[in-house]
Each structure stands twice: as C-alpha cells, then as structure tokens.
Amino acid sequence: MSRTxxxxxxxxxxxxxxxxxxxxxAPAPDPRRGRPRNAAADTAIIEAxxxxxxxxxxxxxxxxxxxxxxxxxxxxxxxxxxxxxxxxLLDVMRSLxxxxxxxxxxxxxxxxxxxxxxxxxxxxxxxxxxxxxxxxTHVKAQPALWxxxxxxxxxxxxxVLLSVLRRGMACGEIxxxxxxxxxxxxxxxxxxxxxxxxxxxxxxxxxAEEIVDTVLYGVRPRA
Amino acid sequence: MSRTxxxxxxxxxxxxxxxxxxxxxAPAPDPRRGRPRNAAADTAIIEAxxxxxxxxxxxxxxxxxxxxxxxxxxxxxxxxxxxxxxxxLLDVMRSLxxxxxxxxxxxxxxxxxxxxxxxxxxxxxxxxxxxxxxxxTHVKAQPALWxxxxxxxxxxxxxVLLSVLRRGMACGEIxxxxxxxxxxxxxxxxxxxxxxxxxxxxxxxxxAEEIVDTVLYGVRPRA
DNA sequence: CCATTTCGATACGGGGCCGTTCCGTATCGG
DNA sequence: CCGATACGGAACGGCCCCGTATCGAAATGG
Numbered sequence: 001m002s003r004t005x006x007x008x009x010x011x012x013x014x015x016x017x018x019x020x021x022x023x024x025x026a027p028a029p030d031p032r033r034g035r036p037r038n039a040a041a042d043t044a045i046i047e048a049x050x051x052x053x054x055x056x057x058x059x060x061x062x063x064x065x066x067x068x069x070x071x072x073x074x075x076x077x078x079x080x081x082x083x084x085x086x087x088x089l090l091d092v093m094r095s096l097x098x099x100x101x102x103x104x105x106x107x108x109x110x111x112x113x114x115x116x117x118x119x120x121x122x123x124x125x126x127x128x129x130x131x132x133x134x135x136x137t138h139v140k141a142q143p144a145l146w147x148x149x150x151x152x153x154x155x156x157x158x159x160v161l162l163s164v165l166r167r168g169m170a171c172g173e174i175x176x177x178x179x180x181x182x183x184x185x186x187x188x189x190x191x192x193x194x195x196x197x198x199x200x201x202x203x204x205x206x207x208a209e210e211i212v213d214t215v216l217y218g219v220r221p222r223a
Numbered sequence: 224m225s226r227t228x229x230x231x232x233x234x235x236x237x238x239x240x241x242x243x244x245x246x247x248x249a250p251a252p253d254p255r256r257g258r259p260r261n262a263a264a265d266t267a268i269i270e271a272x273x274x275x276x277x278x279x280x281x282x283x284x285x286x287x288x289x290x291x292x293x294x295x296x297x298x299x300x301x302x303x304x305x306x307x308x309x310x311x312l313l314d315v316m317r318s319l320x321x322x323x324x325x326x327x328x329x330x331x332x333x334x335x336x337x338x339x340x341x342x343x344x345x346x347x348x349x350x351x352x353x354x355x356x357x358x359x360t361h362v363k364a365q366p367a368l369w370x371x372x373x374x375x376x377x378x379x380x381x382x383v384l385l386s387v388l389r390r391g392m393a394c395g396e397i398x399x400x401x402x403x404x405x406x407x408x409x410x411x412x413x414x415x416x417x418x419x420x421x422x423x424x425x426x427x428x429x430x431a432e433e434i435v436d437t438v439l440y441g442v443r444p445r446a
Numbered sequence: 447c448c449a450t451t452t453c454g455a456t457a458c459g460g461g462g463c464c465g466t467t468c469c470g471t472a473t474c475g476g
Numbered sequence: 477c478c479g480a481t482a483c484g485g486a487a488c489g490g491c492c493c494c495g496t497a498t499c500g501a502a503a504t505g506g
Contacts, residue, residue, distance in 0.1 A: 032505075033451065036451080036452075037451090037452065065492080065494080075496095076455090076496085150421075175442060182434070182437065214405065216443050220396065220441075221399075257482065258472065258482040264482090287464075288462075288464080291484095298486095299466085300484075
C-alpha cells in the first residue's frame with residue numbers, strides 16, 4: 001500500500017488522504033481544529049468496498065449509501081472524504097498498487113522476466129485478481145478516470161519496461177529495427193489478455209519466463 | 224450480422240429473435256395468430272442501444288426505460304422481447320459479430336496475418352471500436368453473460384487460430400515445444416491489450432504483419 | 447470552557463428505474 | 477367479423493439512490 005491515511009509523519013499536512021481533490025478555494029481557516037478525522041473510517045470504507053467487490057457485488061450495485069452502510073459509517077462521513085463514487089473507486093484502485101521494483105540491471109532477459117513476473121503476480125494475488133479486474137473494468141468505462149489512472153500508474157510501469165528495452169537495444173540484446181512500443185506490447189499483451197479477458201484462466205508459475213523466452217527467440221522452430 | 228430478426232426464411236419458426244430464452248413451459252397455443260411482431264421494432268431497439276453507446280452513454284446509464292424512449296418504442300415492447308437489460312445487451316453484442324473468414328490455407332504466416340488483421344479491423348471499425356469495448360466491458364462484469372459470449376464467439380475464433388497453429392506445428396513452421404495456448408496469446412495479446420486497454424491508441428495499418436513477423440522471428444536481433 | 451470539527455444516525459425532497467398493467471388502436475388468421 | 481396478439485403511450489406502486497441537512501455526542505485546540 002503506497003497510499004495510507006492521515007496518520008502520517010510530518011504532522012503539518014492536510015487532513016487525511018483524499019486530497020487528490022484539490023480544494024482550490026476554501027479560506028482554509030486553520031485546519032487542525034476541532035475533532036480530528038478518524039483514520040479508521042477511511043480504511044473501513046475502502047475495506048468495505050474491497051470486501052463487497054470480492055463478494056461479487058458488481059460496481060453498478062455499489063452505491064454510496066450501501067458502501068456507508070457496509071462500512072458501518074455515516075453517509076456524510078463518506079462524502080466528507082470523497083466527492084463521489086468514482087473518486088472513491090480511484091483511491092480504492094490505488095490502494096491496491098504496489099510499486100514495481102526497479103530492474104536488477106544485469107541481464108536484459110532477466111529484467112524482462114522480472115517485470116512480467118511482477119505483472120503475473122499482481123494478476124493473481126488473492127485480492128487483486130477479482131478485484132483489479134472489476135474495478136479496472138469500471139474505471140475504464142469512465143474515460144477521464146481511466147486516463148488519470150493510466151497516466152499515474154500504468155505509464156510509470158510501462159516506462160520501466162521501456163527503459164529495459166532501450167538498454168537491450170543499445171547493447172544489442174534487443175533488435176532495434178522495431179517500434180519499441182510494439183515490442184513492449186509483445187511482452188505485456190499476453191499476460192494482460194489472459195488476466196483481463198479469460199479471467200478464469202490462471203497464470204501458471206513459469207509463465208513469465210516462457211513468455212519472455214518465446215518472444216525473444218521467436219515462434220519459429222529453433223535453429 | 225449473423226443474427227437478424229423474425230423475417231426469416233423457413234417460416235415455421237418461433238416468434239422473432241430473442242429466443243435464446245428458452246420458454247420451457249407456456250402451452251404455446253398456436254403461435255402465428257394475432258398481429259405479428261414488428262421486425263422494425265427489434266432493429267430500432269438494438270440500433271438505439273448502439274447509437275447511445277456510440278454517443279458515450281455509459282452502460283450504467285442505460286435503462287430499459289431510456290432505451291425504449293430512445294427507440295421510440297413502448298417499454299412493454301422491449302420487455303416482450305428480452306427479459307432484461309443483460310439479455311438485450313448480449314444480443315446487441317452478437318449483432319456486431321462478423322464471422323471470421325476461414326484461413327486461406329497456403330502460408331501459415333499469411334494465415335496468421337489474416338487472423339490478426341481481422342482482429343485489428345474489428346477493433347477499429349467505426350462502430351465496433353467504442354462499442355465493443357463498452358459492451359464487452361459491461362458484459363464482462365456479469366460472469367454468466369461473459370462466459371456465454373466467450374464460449375459462443377471468442378472460442379470459435381480462437382479455434383480458427385489454434386488450427387492454423389497446429390498446422391504450422393505439423394509442417395514445421397511453428398515450434399512444437401511450446402504450449403499452443405501460449406503461442407496463441409502471443410499473437411492475440413498485443414492487439415487486444417492495445418484495443419482494450421489503451422483505447423485511444425490506434426491500430427495502424429501494418430500492425431498485423433509487424434506483430435506476426437516479430438513474434439515469429441523473435442525479438443532478438445536477426446542473425 | 448468554548449469554538450470547532452467529526453462522528454453515526456436519521457430524515458429530507460427529488461429523481462429514476464423496475465416490471466406490470468391498462469388503455470385505444472392496428473393488424474393478423476380464421 | 478372475431479379472437480388474438482402487437483403496437484405506442486401512460487400510469488402504477490415500490491424501491492433505491494442522490495446529495496444535503498440536522499441531530500446529539502465526542503474529541504480536539506486555544
């Protein structure tokens with residue numbers, strides 16, 4: 001969890017988490033007065049959403065009202081933190097994100113395997129499997145949100161992959177006569193299409209290595 | 224359109240289309256009495272859904288009520304044909320399906336290109352692009368529906384691809400030491416991940432060839 | 447102690463949708 | 477012409493939701 005709630009160090013900051021939401025105006029008349037927000041409420045709400053989705057509740061069936069109920073929280077407490085369902089879901093999605101570890105940097109092939117393996121694990125992890133799919137599926141239906149998520153999270157990861165590929169091109173391990181974005185998709189696509197499309201299909205243990213090696217060496221018979 | 228409405232040849236059949244829906248009981252007291260259904264209504268309804276989705280209406284915002292309104296049709300007319308929104312959407316989805324042309328059967332490589340090119344075009348065609356994505360996105364959220372669609376449509380197409388791959392394995396054009404499902408994903412994944420995930424990214428003209436050839440020959444530099 | 451803010455709860459008016467039922471009319475088979 | 481069925485339209489009761497407001501209680505800083 002790269003994004004926890006208000007019990008931060010460096011006390012001087014804001015109220016709690018949901019301050020992706022600018023608050024441009026607001027005279028901000030000395031925060032840190034009155035009763036402080038309950039960090040437990042934040043997590044209770046997010047946790048409630050996660051739980052419900054895991055239990056197969058479709059996103060369409062999620063209402064702010066129901067979420068509050070399920071979280072054992074007043075409706076106002078939810079609206080105090082997020083302006084609407086979409087923003088809440090975006091944070092729920094973010095709460096699932098682990099930072100991708102930087103590539104080891106020795107073998108390009110091994111780095112690729114690590115990256116794909118990271119993807120595979122993400123698509124599998126108990127929580128993430130059903131969860132990510134459901135939420136992503138929904139957020140994707142809202143172009144603005146999806147775009148934000150894509151630029152925030154997806155692009156960052158892709159950049160890691162691209163840098164490895166560039167390194168490979170530079171040192172001759174990767175052919176340089178192809179569009180680098182295409183190459184990236186060749187590695188990533190197979191995992192994504194399995195995880196997002198086939199769903200029930202599982203992502204077996206050796207998948208990452210198999211993909212990387214097959215893509216590297218080609219589908220034609222070995223020489 | 225592989226699935227048109229009641230103006231079928233061979234007059235002896237059923238009422239109109241929406242008879243994916245069994246109707247086990249029902250004394251069925253001599254159909255073909257009374258005023259026949261209006262085929263125009265069927266298409267008007269489906270067309271209305273397509274139009275709305277193209278205009279960016281999210282699935283969650285689609286209600287039977289609104290669909291009927293938009294189609295210029297009584298709500299009852301809709302319910303007479305489909306028991307609910309999901310079933311309607313399933314038929315809408317089916318209305319978008321074109322049968323994949325059988326592979327030419329000369330070069331395995333060319334057949335692969337044809338199949339991937341078919342996918343690319345599907346993901347592009349004015350109608351399909353936004354449309355398929357939106358509907359698939361929604362239907363996928365309903366496991367039962369998605370499963371049905373997957374088994375009905377997706378599997379059939381995949382089978383075409385698999386048969387080409389098997390042929391390639393038999394005649395030595397495709398390496399036989401890999402899981403055939405993996406190989407299939409290597410070709411299909413890149414297109415799908417672009418079309419379904421990146422959305423805005425377009426699928427340029429030569430994409431199919433580029434993918435097939437790169438996957439065939441591998442990502443390592445040429446010998 | 448007081449102003450401030452949050453808490454859970456409850457209530458509000460307004461709205462949309464569900465799925466059904468009923469109109470009056472139209473169109474078929476017999 | 478009659479019975480049956482379809483049509484578009486309108487209305488139904490019931491449900492859930494939205495977003496806001498208000499409540500009394502709790503928790504904080506000044």
